[in-house]
Amino acid sequence: MAKVIAVTNQKGGVGKTSTTEGLGVCLKTKGYRVLCIDLDPQANLSFSVDAETEEFPTIYDVIKGTTKTLHAVQRTPSFDIIASNILLSGVELEFTQKDREFILKKAIEPALRRYDYILIDTPPALSILTVNAFTAADAIIIPMLADIFSLQGVAELHETIRRVKHRYNPELKIQGILLNKYNSRSILTREVMATAELVAEQLNTKIFSKKIRQGCVISEAQANQASFLEYAPSSNVVKDYMKFAEEVLKEDENSGEQEVV
Numbered sequence: 001m002a003k004v005i006a007v008t009n010q011k012g013g014v015g016k017t018s019t020t021e022g023l024g025v026c027l028k029t030k031g032y033r034v035l036c037i038d039l040d041p042q043a044n045l046s047f048s049v050d051a052e053t054e055e056f057p058t059i060y061d062v063i064k065g066t067t068k069t070l071h072a073v074q075r076t077p078s079f080d081i082i083a084s085n086i087l088l089s090g091v092e093l094e095f096t097q098k099d100r101e102f103i104l105k106k107a108i109e110p111a112l113r114r115y116d117y118i119l120i121d122t123p124p125a126l127s128i129l130t131v132n133a134f135t136a137a138d139a140i141i142i143p144m145l146a147d148i149f150s151l152q153g154v155a156e157l158h159e160t161i162r163r164v165k166h167r168y169n170p171e172l173k174i175q176g177i178l179l180n181k182y183n184s185r186s187i188l189t190r191e192v193m194a195t196a197e198l199v200a201e202q203l204n205t206k207i208f209s210k211k212i213r214q215g216c217v218i219s220e221a222q223a224n225q226a227s228f229l230e231y232a233p234s235s236n237v238v239k240d241y242m243k244f245a246e247e248v249l250k251e252d253e254n255s256g257e258q259e260v261v
């Protein structure tokens, strides 16, 4: 059965999409079966891996019930993906029925046995889409910029996670905070680490020991719609995501959630 991980933070531009992509590519390279779901109407992840968002069914069609889940899966050199489409931005108004928090959870059921990991890239908002991702997930990973503004919005994020856990998904856990664009040589690092520790404490979670360094290859690879691994296999960012993937795998093995392949 797949482990479902939602990559989330309602702050924009912190590395949710890059982390979904980086973790997804690294897990796939290590031999795991990976499906990524682009749940952001901006469709950045879909663009990055050159997935079709207009002429092929997307997650919008799946949650609307007009396409079967597995019929919306596209194969890419990076990983399998269910792409997004701008229509997804209307979900808030379109889906008003009871149990609307469970739409994604039900939708991904047919994929659970086919994959080892299902990674969900969420939009920068605490919307019904994000709540659906939290309801469907086993775990949450929170990318966070290593800066002093990162505390902003943490209380709201915590409240949303607590509410989902309480009402819809008691097993949900916050696996950890991933520091992104980390610069160990910055003179701000000590303050930043203190902030990050504070956030982790508030969320009752930990900071992953592996951090992602700043590296322009991420945006270059995304702009070229190429996988990080192929674009710059020996870059620091790729090394960092590979080590981060190993940390996640190790934790999952220890907790018996994922068998080694």
Ligand SMILES: Nc1ncnc2c1ncn2[C@@H]1O[C@H](COP(=O)(O)OP(=O)(O)OP(=O)(O)O)[C@@H](O)[C@H]1O
Binding pocket: 011, 012, 013, 014, 015, 016, 017, 018, 019, 040, 042, 044, 122, 123, 124, 180, 181, 182, 212, 213, 214, 215, 216, 218, 219, 220, 222, 237
């Ligand atoms: N470690 C890094 N080093 C350098 N640039 C990075 C790094 N991580 C992400 N970026 C760049 O920062 C920008 C924001 O990253 P990304 O799109 O992954 O964030 P996001 O949280 O998904 O944003 P949004 O909230 O808009 O969905 C992108 O241009 C990306 O290429």
Ligand SMILES: [Mg+2]
Binding pocket: 016, 017, 018, 040, 044, 121, 122
């Ligand atoms: Mg994004």
